Amino acid sequence: MEQMDRIDFSLGADMGLKDILGATDVLPLLKAIVGAGADLAAVTDSKGKFLWAEGNIPDNKELPSMAMEAAAKEIPGKPETLKGVNWRLSTIHHEAEPIGLFFVSAPEALNERFLSNLMETAFAGLNIIIRNIVKRVFTTELHTTVVKRSYEELLETNRNLAASEKKYKELSETLEQKVEERTAELKKAHTRLLQQEKMASIGQLAASVAHEINNPIGFIYSNLNTLKKYIGNLNEIIQFYKVKGQGSEVIGKEAEELYKKLRIDFIKADIHDLIKQSIDGAERIKNIVANLKGFSHIDEAADREMNINAEMDNTISVLSNEIKDRSAKIVKQYGQAAGFFGNTGLICQAFLNILLNALQSGDDNLIITVKTEQRGDNAVIFIADNGRGIPPEIQDRIFEPFFTTRDVGKGTGMGLAVTYDIISQYRGSIEVKSEMGKGSTFVITLPLKK
Amino acid sequence: MIEYDEIEQRMVLKLVYYGPAMSGKTTNLLQLHDILAVEGRGDLMTLDTKDDRTIFFDLLPFFFTAPSGLKIKVKVYTVPGQVRHDATRKAVLARADGIAFIADSQLSETANNSESFANLEKNLAFVGIDIEKMPLVIQFNKRDLKDIVSEDEIRRVWEPTGIPVFMASALYGQGVLETFRRLVELTYDYIDSRHSLKEKHMLSKEMFVDNLTKVSTELAGQ
Numbered sequence: 001m002e003q004m005d006r007i008d009f010s011l012g013a014d015m016g017l018k019d020i021l022g023a024t025d026v027l028p029l030l031k032a033i034v035g036a037g038a039d040l041a042a043v044t045d046s047k048g049k050f051l052w053a054e055g056n057i058p059d060n061k062e063l064p065s066m067a068m069e070a071a072a073k074e075i076p077g078k079p080e081t082l083k084g085v086n087w088r089l090s091t092i093h094h095e096a097e098p099i100g101l102f103f104v105s106a107p108e109a110l111n112e113r114f115l116s117n118l119m120e121t122a123f124a125g126l127n128i129i130i131r132n133i134v135k136r137v138f139t140t141e142l143h144t145t146v147v148k149r150s151y152e153e154l155l156e157t158n159r160n161l162a163a164s165e166k167k168y169k170e171l172s173e174t175l176e177q178k179v180e181e182r183t184a185e186l187k188k189a190h191t192r193l194l195q196q197e198k199m200a201s202i203g204q205l206a207a208s209v210a211h212e213i214n215n216p217i218g219f220i221y222s223n224l225n226t227l228k229k230y231i232g233n234l235n236e237i238i239q240f241y242k243v244k245g246q247g248s249e250v251i252g253k254e255a256e257e258l259y260k261k262l263r264i265d266f267i268k269a270d271i272h273d274l275i276k277q278s279i280d281g282a283e284r285i286k287n288i289v290a291n292l293k294g295f296s297h298i299d300e301a302a303d304r305e306m307n308i309n310a311e312m313d314n315t316i317s318v319l320s321n322e323i324k325d326r327s328a329k330i331v332k333q334y335g336q337a338a339g340f341f342g343n344t345g346l347i348c349q350a351f352l353n354i355l356l357n358a359l360q361s362g363d364d365n366l367i368i369t370v371k372t373e374q375r376g377d378n379a380v381i382f383i384a385d386n387g388r389g390i391p392p393e394i395q396d397r398i399f400e401p402f403f404t405t406r407d408v409g410k411g412t413g414m415g416l417a418v419t420y421d422i423i424s425q426y427r428g429s430i431e432v433k434s435e436m437g438k439g440s441t442f443v444i445t446l447p448l449k450k
Numbered sequence: 451m452i453e454y455d456e457i458e459q460r461m462v463l464k465l466v467y468y469g470p471a472m473s474g475k476t477t478n479l480l481q482l483h484d485i486l487a488v489e490g491r492g493d494l495m496t497l498d499t500k501d502d503r504t505i506f507f508d509l510l511p512f513f514f515t516a517p518s519g520l521k522i523k524v525k526v527y528t529v530p531g532q533v534r535h536d537a538t539r540k541a542v543l544a545r546a547d548g549i550a551f552i553a554d555s556q557l558s559e560t561a562n563n564s565e566s567f568a569n570l571e572k573n574l575a576f577v578g579i580d581i582e583k584m585p586l587v588i589q590f591n592k593r594d595l596k597d598i599v600s601e602d603e604i605r606r607v608w609e610p611t612g613i614p615v616f617m618a619s620a621l622y623g624q625g626v627l628e629t630f631r632r633l634v635e636l637t638y639d640y641i642d643s644r645h646s647l648k649e650k651h652m653l654s655k656e657m658f659v660d661n662l663t664k665v666s667t668e669l670a671g672q
Contacts, residue, residue: 014462014523095511096492097523131495138497142507146537153537 017045017092017100020133023052029129030054033122037110041122042103043092051100063089063103071101086110088119094130102126192429195399206401210289217289221282228275235268288414305449306344308337308379309372314344315351316370322359328366335373337381341449342426350422353415354383354442360406361387361440377448378428384441390434398432454645463524463641464545465633469552470559470566471531474591477620478552478629479510479528485627487664490514506530507542514661518651524662526630531566536573543570544577548585548637550629552620555590555598585636587614589629594619627663634662 026043033041034055042053048063048071058064063071067089087105091098102123106115245255259265316323316330323330340347358368362385371382390398397403399420404413423430427447434440454461467475476496483494492511512524529539543549551570553563574581590604601617608615614632618625638647638658647653 014460093492095509095523095525096490096513097511097521131493135495135497138495138509142497142538142541145541149537149541 015094015134015137017043017094018051020094020130020137021052025129025133026052026126027054029122029125033104033118036118038104038106038115038118040103040105043126044101044103046098046100048101063101067101067103086112086115088115090119090123092126092130094134198400213285214289217282217285221279221286224275224279224282228279231271231275238264238268303342304344305339305341306347308340308347308381308446309334311344311347312351312370312372312381315348315355318348318352319355319359322356326359326363326366328359328368331367331369333369333371335371337372337374337379339448340379340426340446342446346422346425350419350444351381351383353419354444356415358383358385358387358440358442361385361389374448375445379446379448381444381446382441383444384439386439389436389438390432390440391436392434395432395434399430459518459520461520461522461641461645463522463547463637465524465526465548465550465637466543466546467526467528467550467552468539468543468566468570469531470554470562473531473552473554473559473563473566474618474620475528475531475552476508478550478589478591478618478626479508479526481620481623481626482526482630483510485623485665486662487666489664490661506535507538512662516647516651516653516657518653520651520653522653522661533565533569536569539569540573540577543573543579546577546579546584547640548633549587550633551586551588553588553590555592555604555617556595557597557599560599583640585633585640587616587629587633587636589616589618589620589625591618591620591625593617593624594622627665631659631663634659 021043030041030043030052031054038055040053040055040057042057042063043051044063045051048068050057050061050063053061064087067087071089071091086108087103090102092100092102104115104119104122106118241255242259245252248255312332312334355368359366365386367386369382369384371384373380394403394405399416400413401417402413403417420430423444423446429445431443432440433443467478469475479494483491490513492513495509495511497507497509507530508528510526512526513522515521527542529535529542549570551567553559553567571581574584588608590599590601592598593601604615604617614636616625616629616632618629620626635655638655642648642655645651647658648655
């Protein structure tokens with residue numbers, strides 16, 4: 001409605017005589033007066049200049065000076081007649097304001113009384129014409145004003161309706177889009193939740209398995225070492241008997257045969273390998289169990305505030321030998337990533353496992369790009385390699401415990417699972433984008449301390 | 451929103467009689483027409499056109515010339531009080547220089563009075579006029595009837611606002627001129643503060659008021 005205020009619809013514009021009257025309004029009346037016997041009938045402006053006239057019109061088209069002098073003295077509102085002269089003059093008023101003169105002159109032969117009557121009748125007629133026109137103009141003006149106003153109001157209403165319709169249309173359009181976005185988000189969240197639950201149950205299973213294995217593997221390992229020592233002792237005594245028995249007639253030959261039959265020489269050579277391999281195996285089991293322990297956070301240190309960039313640097317320096325061996329190149333693009341609250345050891349472990357994977361992702365010209373930045377209340381960490389990439393069909397499984405693509409015995413399959421678990425513990429997220437032959441990018445999002 | 455043409459030496463003022471339907475606005479103007487001298491006063495023009503949209507208002511014009519030669523035209527309008535004529539009311543109210551609010555004293559009309567006054571406030575705001583600055587008088591008409599709001603009550607309500615209040619019985623010509631005179635006085639103050647009527651045009655308040663409230667000699671003689 002503010003626009004409406006500027007529309008000027010003032011009523012009752014000021015009008016002059018020429019605004020009110022036209023030739024077709026006045027001339028028939030003037031003609032009739034002349035036809036009735038007058039010499040000249042004229043309507044003039046307030047200064048006596050002819051506007052419309054009939055009969056013997058003077059060349060200067062002005063009222064005679066005598067008449068003007070009379071008009072100047074005239075009392076407004078009353079038709080004036082000047083006695084002894086054969087002309088009559090009246091002032092025309094509009095809204096109380098004198099706006100013109102009405103003049104009639106007649107030959108001396110014309111009866112004075114008749115002229116007065118003629119003048120009176122004609123002037124009354126002129127005033128009726130003026131009044132009717134003014135009334136019509138007013139009515140039209142008010143009509144126009146009101147209609148225009150109503151029209152403007154309707155236009156405004158229409159504009160408002162159009163605007164609100166547009167708004168609702170936009171809203172409904174974006175609503176659809178928003179519903180789609182939300183649905184996608186929900187789907188994603190649902191998938192993530194399922195994944196988390198899976199991980200959690202696997203984690204619990206792993207923790208209990210670790211606990212169960214920890215004791216037997218402990219005594220197996222310890223017993224194997226003891227066994228190794230005992231076998232050394234047994235070997236010694238066998239060697240002793242063998243050497244002493246060579247000189248004895250009674251059992252020498254028999255012992256020699258039995259020694260050969262039992263392949264003691266082979267056993268002596270092989271038992272050492274057997275024990276060594278068993279100890280190696282037990283050690284590997286111990287490592288796996290230790291990883292599983294870490295996975296289920298059996299031993300946790302206190303959290304503290306850290307700068308993620310600094311911890312990334314620490315992790316990279318731990319890996320410096322690996323990096324050197326593989327002549328890989330590390331590109332750092334650090335942004336703002338301070339103010340994360342957590343266990344530095346765990347965070348480094350999380351980064352380390354991803355970096356290790358990245359280092360093993362290719363053979364030549366390996367470039368690993370590490371990028372950090374702050375997005376709102378989160379730190380986002382990108383670790384990208386230009387290696388082989390992860391086949392699409394296993395991308396969903398890489399965070400599962402014991403999942404590995406490496407040969408048996410070469411990878412525990414725990415690395416990314418541990419990373420996933422650590423990131424989840426800090427209510428962060430980890431995602432991977434990978435393209436075969438072009439490389440993989442791990443994106444870690446960690447919420448910063450508020 | 452006075453119309454003032456300095457080159458033409460012309461000034462057109464607009465006074466508006468506002469109020470609920472049937473409160474006596476036209477009666478006020480009819481009485482003024484009868485009371486005031488014919489000199490400088492035009493005829494009362496009543497527009498009463500009926501078609502699909504009823505348009506209705508009255509106009510009483512005045513004209514006089516200030517000593518400086520400034521031609522002053524004062525147009526006094528009434529507005530239709532009926533609720534449905536709001537567009538006409540807005541059109542008449544636009545560029546008004548003074549307002550007389552004619553209220554109906556009858557107890558039964560109290561709600562209509564306040565509704566109409568609220569409408570006046572709303573429409574003034576709409577046409578961009580500050581009601582606080584606008585010359586405004588209030589007339590409680592129909593004092594001759596029974597079942598009317600008491601004068602004490604009216605004064606109690608309206609005196610704190612500072613708006614001049616008049617008791618009238620327009621049908622009998624009582625209070626009509628007093629209301630108009632005060633409206634004219636307030637309008638002079640309002641115009642004088644903006645256009646220096648006194649300094650520039652040698653038009654004193656007295657002259658201004660006299661020109662617009664000159665009582666007909668026929669009546670004065672009675």
